[in-house]
Amino acid sequence: MSETTYDVIVIGAGPVGENIADRLVQGGLTAAIVERELVGGECSYWACMPTKALLRSGSALRAARQVAGAREAATGNLDAAAVLARRDGFASNWKDDGQVSWLESAGIKLYRGQGRIVAERVVEVAGTSLTARHAVVVATGSGALVPDIEGLREAKPWTSREAAAASAVPGRLAIIGGGVVASEMATAYNSLGAKVTMLARDGVLHQAEPFAGERVTQALRESGVDVRVGAEAVSVSRDEAGTVHLTLADGARVEADELLVAIGRTPNTQDIGLETIGLKPGSWLTVDEALRVDGAGDWLYAAGDVNRRVLLTHQGKYQARALGDAIVARAKGEKADTGPWGRHAVTADERAVPQVVFTDPEVASVGLTAAAAEEAGLRTRVIDYDLGAVSGSVLHAEGYQGHARMVVDEDRRVIVGFTLVGPDVAELVHAATIAIVGEVPIDRLWHAVPSFPTVSEVWLRLLETYGR
Numbered sequence: 274m275s276e277t278t279y280d281v282i283v284i285g286a287g288p289v290g291e292n293i294a295d296r297l298v299q300g301g302l303t304a305a306i307v308e309r310e311l312v313g314g315e316c317s318y319w320a321c322m323p324t325k326a327l328l329r330s331g332s333a334l335r336a337a338r339q340v341a342g343a344r345e346a347a348t349g350n351l352d353a354a355a356v357l358a359r360r361d362g363f364a365s366n367w368k369d370d371g372q373v374s375w376l377e378s379a380g381i382k383l384y385r386g387q388g389r390i391v392a393e394r395v396v397e398v399a400g401t402s403l404t405a406r407h408a409v410v411v412a413t414g415s416g417a418l419v420p421d422i423e424g425l426r427e428a429k430p431w432t433s434r435e436a437a438a439a440s441a442v443p444g445r446l447a448i449i450g451g452g453v454v455a456s457e458m459a460t461a462y463n464s465l466g467a468k469v470t471m472l473a474r475d476g477v478l479h480q481a482e483p484f485a486g487e488r489v490t491q492a493l494r495e496s497g498v499d500v501r502v503g504a505e506a507v508s509v510s511r512d513e514a515g516t517v518h519l520t521l522a523d524g525a526r527v528e529a530d531e532l533l534v535a536i537g538r539t540p541n542t543q544d545i546g547l548e549t550i551g552l553k554p555g556s557w558l559t560v561d562e563a564l565r566v567d568g569a570g571d572w573l574y575a576a577g578d579v580n581r582r583v584l585l586t587h588q589g590k591y592q593a594r595a596l597g598d599a600i601v602a603r604a605k606g607e608k609a610d611t612g613p614w615g616r617h618a619v620t621a622d623e624r625a626v627p628q629v630v631f632t633d634p635e636v637a638s639v640g641l642t643a644a645a646a647e648e649a650g651l652r653t654r655v656i657d658y659d660l661g662a663v664s665g666s667v668l669h670a671e672g673y674q675g676h677a678r679m680v681v682d683e684d685r686r687v688i689v690g691f692t693l694v695g696p697d698v699a700e701l702v703h704a705a706t707i708a709i710v711g712e713v714p715i716d717r718l719w720h721a722v723p724s725f726p727t728v729s730e731v732w733l734r735l736l737e738t739y740g741r
């Protein structure tokens with residue numbers, strides 16, 4: 274077995290692993306990255322990029338149909354084949370040459386194969402033993418969770434991977450789940466012509482502000498999706514003709530051509546050698562504020578989905594920048610600055626995580642919901658405003674419907690949570706992220722004047738509702 278030594282070994286070349294390795298090399302260290310599938314990870318080929326590509330064409334068509342003049346020009350349905358072809362491009366046709374070239378140009382050494390920790394600071398991959406001088410970082414991400422429902426695995430359901438990469442649109446698609454993947458894929462496949470049934474046992478987008486799930490449910494139903502809140506599948510089978518049959522807890526039956534299971538994620542830690550260092554294979558890697566793995570030595574870190582802090586690409590990459598720079602600092606004998614909002618801290622993971630759900634309407638949020646703020650013991654005031662009543666919204670689309678909520682910490686008079694629901698609100702949320710991270714006092718926000726006539730004028734309306 275050949276042996277090679279690097280300053281740091283990163284297992285997993287998803288968006289998080291790539292960014293960590295980049296920061297390390299930019300900081301003057303050597304880094305090897307280990308990847309068993311495609312460089313770029315889930316996000317590039319089976320998650321963020323292809324799913325957003327599947328959603329974008331339907332969103333553009335709906336936007337045109339909401340404006341007189343454009344509506345008359347947008348008379349047909351989506352060209353599903355063209356949408357799928359555009360999606361293929363955004364998934365780089367499931368080839369990673371571009372990302373491999375980037376690794377080379379960034380000075381990061383790639384090893385292909387399953388990486389396994391075999392001892393402290395030692396990782397084996399495809400017959401090569403890699404030794405780390407300073408650290409090993411696990412950035413192996415997550416995979417789809419498939420529940421133990423009778424007959425489900427034998428029925429060969431789609432997970433998010435098959436939904437993101439499908440080469441044809443099924444006539445009927447049933448979905449188990451009511452979270453982000455379920456809601457986005459119900460939106461996408463409905464727009465592509467599938468008859469969608471969504472079994473949302475625990476409600477639709479139930480982790481968001483309640484009005485978000487309610488509006489998305491209503492819009493999905495209006496566009497023809499059969500949303501069944503509270504419905505639970507108890508058994509599944511696929512017959513010889515390929516039809517999937519589901520039986521629900523209340524005895525109801527659902528038939529579909531494909532079944533998507535979208536009920537959350539499981540960590541990719543089953544076969545990475547955790548047992549060799551006293552940790553449990555298949556478990557999420559819990560970490561401290563420096564992203565060091567609990568129960569391991571100070572040489573092992575975990576970032577991105579696998580540490581379960583926040584399962585989002587942008588937040589994982591935020592962890593990657595902080596962690597990469599912290600390892601560089603420690604390697605130089607400096608102390609890492611992991612105190613709140615420090616250079617190497619991941620404070621935003623707890624206080625200001627933005628997320629956009631690309632449904633129709635879109636849901637864009639950051640920070641705490643009103644319920645979460647109350648649960649955290651904050652003395653809050655919740656300000657709501659009808660987004661459709663803003664001049665910019667009325668101009669943006671006929672019959673624009675939306676809602677905005679601002680959650681204010683009354684003791685500090687700063688915003689701690691913000692949620693927008695409406696067409697094209699995705700690009701509006703970053704202003705709220707800055708207000709929360711910057712802890713901008715409400716009194717100062719009165720001086721941040723939104724342009725007229727934009728949808729952003731909702732900021733002014735919220736402040737007026739709050740009062741001066």
Ligand SMILES: Cc1cc2nc3c(=O)[nH]c(=O)nc-3n(C[C@H](O)[C@H](O)[C@H](O)COP(=O)(O)OP(=O)(O)OC[C@H]3O[C@@H](n4cnc5c(N)ncnc54)[C@H](O)[C@@H]3O)c2cc1C
Nearest residue numbers: 285287289309314315320321388413414577578584585586
């Ligand atoms: C359908 C869907 C849509 C999504 N859309 C969005 C979105 O719009 N915006 C957003 O912010 N987030 C989105 N997410 C979440 C996002 O995909 C993840 O948060 C992100 O991919 C996490 O990055 P990561 O690098 O931690 O893990 P991954 O992207 O999962 O990458 C981990 C990599 O490690 C490799 N690996 C695993 N084990 C080993 C091993 N032992 N040896 C070698 N290599 C290994 C894997 O092959 C993979 O390439 C979506 C998720 C899904 C499922």
Ligand SMILES: NC(=O)c1ccc[n+]([C@@H]2O[C@H](COP(=O)([O-])OP(=O)(O)OC[C@H]3O[C@@H](n4cnc5c(N)ncnc54)[C@H](O)[C@@H]3O)[C@@H](O)[C@H]2O)c1
Nearest residue numbers: 420450451452453454455474475535536537584629630631
């Ligand atoms: N636009 C985006 O930012 C985006 C898009 C897609 C996915 N993601 C990320 O990917 C992750 C995975 O998404 P997801 O939708 O799979 O998970 P999720 O956690 O968002 O939703 C899972 C849903 O399934 C329900 N559920 C759990 N077990 C169930 C069961 N046995 N039967 C029926 N329902 C059950 C849960 O109550 C929940 O509503 C999320 O954490 C999300 O952050 C982000």
